[in-house]
Amino acid sequence: MAFELEHKDMRALIDGGCFFGSGGGGTRTSALHLLEYFKVGDFYPTNRVTVVSVEEAREGDAAVLAYMGAPEAIAGCRYPLGPVQALQSIARRLASEGRRLAYVVPPESGALGFLVACLAAARLGLAVIDADGAGRAVPSLPMLTFAAVQVPPRPAFVVSHNGLEVELNVTPPTDATDYNDDASVIAEQMLRPIVASTAFGEFGGLALWVMSAEQLPRALPIRATLSRALDLGRALHAGELGSTEALLAFLARRCGIQARVLCGPARIDHAGANTMGGFDVGTIDLQSADASLRLCYENESLLLWDRHQPQPLAMAPDSISWFFPGPGPQVASNGDLVGNDGRLAAHYGGRPVCLLGWQAEAPLRVPGGLILWSFEQLLASLGYPGPYRSIGQLQEVR
Numbered sequence: 088m089a090f091e092l093e094h095k096d097m098r099a100l101i102d103g104g105c106f107f108g109s110g111g112g113g114t115r116t117s118a119l120h121l122l123e124y125f126k127v128g129d130f131y132p133t134n135r136v137t138v139v140s141v142e143e144a145r146e147g148d149a150a151v152l153a154y155m156g157a158p159e160a161i162a163g164c165r166y167p168l169g170p171v172q173a174l175q176s177i178a179r180r181l182a183s184e185g186r187r188l189a190y191v192v193p194p195e196s197g198a199l200g201f202l203v204a205c206l207a208a209a210r211l212g213l214a215v216i217d218a219d220g221a222g223r224a225v226p227s228l229p230m231l232t233f234a235a236v237q238v239p240p241r242p243a244f245v246v247s248h249n250g251l252e253v254e255l256n257v258t259p260p261t262d263a264t265d266y267n268d269d270a271s272v273i274a275e276q277m278l279r280p281i282v283a284s285t286a287f288g289e290f291g292g293l294a295l296w297v298m299s300a301e302q303l304p305r306a307l308p309i310r311a312t313l314s315r316a317l318d319l320g321r322a323l324h325a326g327e328l329g330s331t332e333a334l335l336a337f338l339a340r341r342c343g344i345q346a347r348v349l350c351g352p353a354r355i356d357h358a359g360a361n362t363m364g365g366f367d368v369g370t371i372d373l374q375s376a377d378a379s380l381r382l383c384y385e386n387e388s389l390l391l392w393d394r395h396q397p398q399p400l401a402m403a404p405d406s407i408s409w410f411f412p413g414p415g416p417q418v419a420s421n422g423d424l425v426g427n428d429g430r431l432a433a434h435y436g437g438r439p440v441c442l443l444g445w446q447a448e449a450p451l452r453v454p455g456g457l458i459l460w461s462f463e464q465l466l467a468s469l470g471y472p473g474p475y476r477s478i479g480q481l482q483e484v485r
Contacts, residue, residue: 089139089214092205092317097122099320100205100313105198106418107316109406111387112197112224113154114422117162121199124165125206136205137214138314139190141307144216147189149298150177151220151233152204155245156282156290158386158422167203169246169292171210176244176252177294178211192216192298194231196312197224198420203292217314218307222448223406224387227275229461230404232450233296233306234271241270243295245278247287255295266460309448315342323417330412331441344445347478349391349400349407350380351441358424358431371424373440382407382442383469384421390469391442398481399471404447404462405478411440444478452477 092100101118127134152174154161178188191213193204200219208215220231228234243255255277259270266272274295282291298306318341319328328334331348338344353375373380380400383390388407391400401407409419416423419435426432451458452475459475466472 089137089143092136092138094122094125094134096317097125097202097205099324100201100317101198101320102323102418103316103318103320104196104201105420105423106319106408106410107222107312107406108195108197108200108224108420109388109403109408110224110382110384110421111158111226112195112420113199113203114158114162114420115198115416115418116423117158117164118198118202120162121164121167121202121206125209130166131206131209132212133209136209138217139214140217141303141310144190144214144303145300147187148181148300149190149192149216149303150174150188150294151192151194151296152207152292152294153194154199154203154290155278155293156287158199158420160289161199164248167206167292168250169248169290170203170294171207171292172246172250172252173244173292173294174207174211176246176254177242177297180242181297188213190214190216192296192307193219193313195219195221195224196316200224201313201316215313216303216307217312218310219312220307220309221451222309222312223404225404226385226387226389226465227461228278229266229269229271229275230451230458231271232308232458233298234269235450235453235457236305238296238298238302238306239270240274240295242297243274243278243293245281245291245293247291251286253281266457269457271457272461308450328417331410331443334410334443338445346443346445347482349442349444349478350375350378352439353380353441354437355424355431355435355440369421369425371421373442385465385469386421388421389466390471391444398473398476400481401444401478402466402471402475402481404451404458404475405444406447407442407444409440410443411435411438413438446477446479
């Protein structure tokens with residue numbers, strides 16, 4: 088069922104998206120900064136956005152829109168100039184073919200991922216589809232459902248905040264033998280150096296994966312993710328989720344998610360990051376009464392270790408999300424926790440925190456599939472060369 092979002096709804100969407108982003112999906116801070124300027128004026132003709140279901144998106148084509156790059160670098164933007172220009176380039180290309188761009192698709196769940204799709208839609212008079220490519224945030228393009236079902240990632244337009252535009256048209260070899268030759272893998276490898284360049288300043292707006300109404304159901308099996316984030320954000324703002332127990336009950340009852348407490352209550356001892364290659368890369372150390380933990384992230388949370396255990400407590404693609412019970416901001420991305428000085432942000436320091444985890448959506452866990460293969464390659468680069476094990480399996484072993 089289609090519904091409208093107003094400015095007042097966006098803050099709830101940001102907080103819900105932040106929680107479901109598994110530590111990534113853009114920072115809550117940068118999303119709130121963009122939201123400050125979402126008002127009717129020279130840039131935005133309206134402060135309302137229509138959200139439609141996959142089944143309702145029948146009036147034209149859709150394209151995926153995102154910021155690509157390091158969350159810390161994005162934080163100073165007032166308007167999503169790069170994403171809007173990238174989407175306009177897609178619209179012009181479609182118009183030249185007698186087609187019409189009607190919908191924006193968020194690439195992933197996340198504070199910035201959801202908000203930018205809505206802001207660009209408001210700017211250009213489009214609707215947003217209530218679904219995304221992962222149900223969480225992910226570090227790279229091949230980890231999304233559009234890539235897994237082989238929607239061509241061409242044309243792809245990436246645009247800097249200052250208007251520098253690059254078009255990428257990846258045609259993979261016809262004799263490709265493994266995932267290293269996949270079009271989305273190649274696109275990721277080519278786009279990262281572009282956004283990491285001095286000319287782009289570690290981030291850019293990206294529009295790609297043009298889809299017809301007939302392609303959408305297969306490309307978007309993970310649905311109602313904006314609705315889910317909006318519901319959670321509203322419950323947080325209403326004061327209904329003051330405890331971890333209340334949040335776990337909400338996730339089970341309203342979202343069908345059986346989450347587990349991976350750590351908590353705990354305190355954060357250290358948080359640090361380096362910005363490189365379009366990523367914020369770092370570790371966050373926690374101490375609880377019975378464990379000393381380290382979270383490894385590359386924008387998104389990827390591995391959680393107990394330093395006294397031989398294997399992880401949780402690993403991507405399963406979700407690992409922050410929750411701060413009590414007063415103050417209750418959700419955060421990894422980028423929110425690390426301040427501009429590379430240290431733990433002051434309004435999160437000293438507060439008790441819990442890490443919650445739950446199993447990834449089924450399309451992300453297909454054995455031998457592109458998405459799981461991509462996650463396993465990334466985990467190996469972080470020091471875990473083994474196979475994917477779900478949170479449930481790891482907790483049973485523990």
